[in-house]
Amino acid sequence: MAEYWSTLDVDLHLAVDPDSGRRVGLEHALREAIRDGRLAAGARLPSTRTLAVELGLARGTVSAAYDQLVAEGHLVAVRGSGTRVAAQSGRAPSDARTTDAASGAGTAAKSGTQRAADPVRFPHDLRPGTPDLSRFPREAWLRAARRAVNEAPSDVFGYGDPRGRLELRRALAEYLGRTRGVLADPEHIVIVSGALQGLALLGRVLGGGMAMEDPYIPLFHKAVRTTGTEVVPLLVDDDGARVEQLRGRAFRDVEAVVVTPSHQYPIGSTLHPARRQTLVEWAREGAGRYVVEDDYDGEFRYDRQPVGALQGMLPDRTVYLGTASKTLGPGVRLAWMVLPEALLDPVTEAKRHLDHQSETLGQVTLAEFITSHDYDRHIRASRLRYRRRRDLLAERLRTKAGRPAAGFALGGIAAGLHALVRLEPAGMSEAEVLARAAEFGLGLEGLGGLWDTGPKGRSGQNRARPQGIVVGFGSPTEAAYPRALDALVRTLSWR
């Protein structure tokens, strides 16, 4: 018997197996519905009378089924307000799985099927990966969209160049040159949906292997491996990627090296000038060698002079990857690759086979947003805001929580939207910090999940493998940030 049941709140398709007895069948069907989220936490169930009528069951049968599920903790009966799905039961409201968490640079590590588990939500959230989404410039963006869409030729709605709209590629060429020192010809730019897609495209077109920083973002490693390309982890320290390793046997077949030279993710270090030089030399030595520069947060540099893009030193051998994910938000799915001549056609062709081209209305909107300088204004305002947050983070950890002697040190704070709390061997372990944070309702990301080679390294010896917590200070709202910092300070104040 399959029944549709409507209450004030929900329509629910409830399949009651006739073979399993009516009460047991109803119990089972309800349990299933709660478990897989069709009945969300907090959802109100119909009265026993209503449901009995709708399902053609005796009211006592329905009551008995409800009682059983209350006993099991799946339902809560509150006098006067009926029966509801328990808060801890099943999946969160239908937007479960909706987000996020699964991602971002930071949490991307949590792979596996998203569907199985609820995305975890925290009262305080300092997980890295997204900017403050509440500051998305909705009004300016909508105005830009109106201008751009109204002025665009009709072909904007059609199939077009797999590289993306020329309006945007021109705007980016100017913007990237001006702000990041990137030598970008609009013809050599390919608009993609994110760094992830950019790396997957490269994985498809490169013949050899790819070296990728470790720790970095496991989803990125995995996405490249999915294309059949071998990924060789390249360890990282406080001077960025240890590029001298590229001379080793393990890297013999490596054709491209993926680095985050301006602000290593997640360690936060800047690639040392001598290492930049080593990397450039490595690339120049072999015929088909490339550096892939993931410049995911190059716009946000606070203390020192900005480090110009490495691409400016080596334009014919660098793939530059930039993104709007940290400046606007990852939902817009707009990122860009600046490609050397030799890779342009293969990547363009691979993009065409993947999804023809990226969505165009967002592209012309972003082009308008950049050329009107709304983008600069938004970034400048964001930079000030994140800088204040960064300063506040450093201040709070210096004065209110432990000192370095107490077990941690803050690093990687010269740029970007995240910092690394390096845990000293004498202090708490990552697991302990994360457990304490959970007690305070605080979401954090442990470094442990970001190693491609696992938190203990390939040998399982955990040699020189730092423990740490990645603190994303970008994502909370302005109002939520101070309380999130309070929770962080409490978490780290272990003595």
Next chain:
Amino acid sequence: MAEYWSTLDVDLHLAVDPDSGRRVGLEHALREAIRDGRLAAGARLPSTRTLAVELGLARGTVSAAYDQLVAEGHLVAVRGSGTRVAAQSGRAPSDARTTDAASGAGTAAKSGTQRAADPVRFPHDLRPGTPDLSRFPREAWLRAARRAVNEAPSDVFGYGDPRGRLELRRALAEYLGRTRGVLADPEHIVIVSGALQGLALLGRVLGGGMAMEDPYIPLFHKAVRTTGTEVVPLLVDDDGARVEQLRGRAFRDVEAVVVTPSHQYPIGSTLHPARRQTLVEWAREGAGRYVVEDDYDGEFRYDRQPVGALQGMLPDRTVYLGTASKTLGPGVRLAWMVLPEALLDPVTEAKRHLDHQSETLGQVTLAEFITSHDYDRHIRASRLRYRRRRDLLAERLRTKAGRPAAGFALGGIAAGLHALVRLEPAGMSEAEVLARAAEFGLGLEGLGGLWDTGPKGRSGQNRARPQGIVVGFGSPTEAAYPRALDALVRTLSWR
């Protein structure tokens, strides 16, 4: 010395080499920035005072550098409006390779590097693949975007469910059930960028081979093959895909069959009811067998009752693919898959590895567009318009050009945005028609380019392989359509 310089409007990364003297260094840095396009023609420079402060130089040094570059013609100083980059200076952004044309269902066949050749443009264009882009409902779409983006929670700008926004999945579940008889649970819908991406995702997750109609869209065959999945061509006739072939040896390892049952592309036939039944039986016989229903133009049916989606007969074994490419335009890159339970998690996971999720602002806009019924209104108006065009096409070919005896017959006109002009052996060949069309400035698509097995078949014998011209009556503007038909009539009036 690398400096970040901000003016009212812009940020500029300017590398001033400290060894070359301050004025000369600044001059050089500016000259380089202009030459390689980082400072675009017309860009306004900061005042000498601002720049001097920001770079820590004397104001006179900056003035002298500006003067030198004005003298060289790189900059222009306009009294009262500051200093700008000269119009002729630096690189001109080149527009070569700008577009497009490369695609659409129709022209997708023209693979190879896009870059080599300019897309061919015709004064009259009846190539299939796109709707009339000039009729994109810009104003209604922008209004929906404003409502949707203003009302959306902030998480719309973040990482989310790889399946796409729940708002859109809910709107589509209702819409598809109502208009196409699709049994769609929002939880089982995955938003993708197009049928191409949908097929590529399936290619990734399916273990066995895929049978795909032939003729169809060669880019689609190729995109699936790129994933490593074997594609077995399934021939088509006037009753749709010849599904009885599925019993043959060549199809032994086939796990999924891709069909266009409502309106075969490009032949235009409808899958015969007996064949639907055969296909359903085939799918039910084996454990992991699926039918993939590409319902690319199911909204446009003119004469008979619309043929309900096959998915309604076989929901647990059908992957339904729908798209906004024919209703709105392919530029929005919004399409949807309705998946059976067993494929949902693998496809969701593959989507996450491919590009995390599709762009979200377009998704919430389309959700609003559907729930406000603007989508229905737009489709209804479009259907009337295309039906008139279809009638006019039939009329013109009946009365003004040759009769069937004169060498051709019109078919596939019950639905969609294209028809097939079948060429009789006694008349002109495809090549002759296309050559004549080119003389009249008319773009058409020959059937020959759409065979996966080539226009002569695998045996090279060309047995029973029809010759024909695919006429897309969707893409011209209303004003251009009559003249395009004139050119078609002249092309076909060979005696």
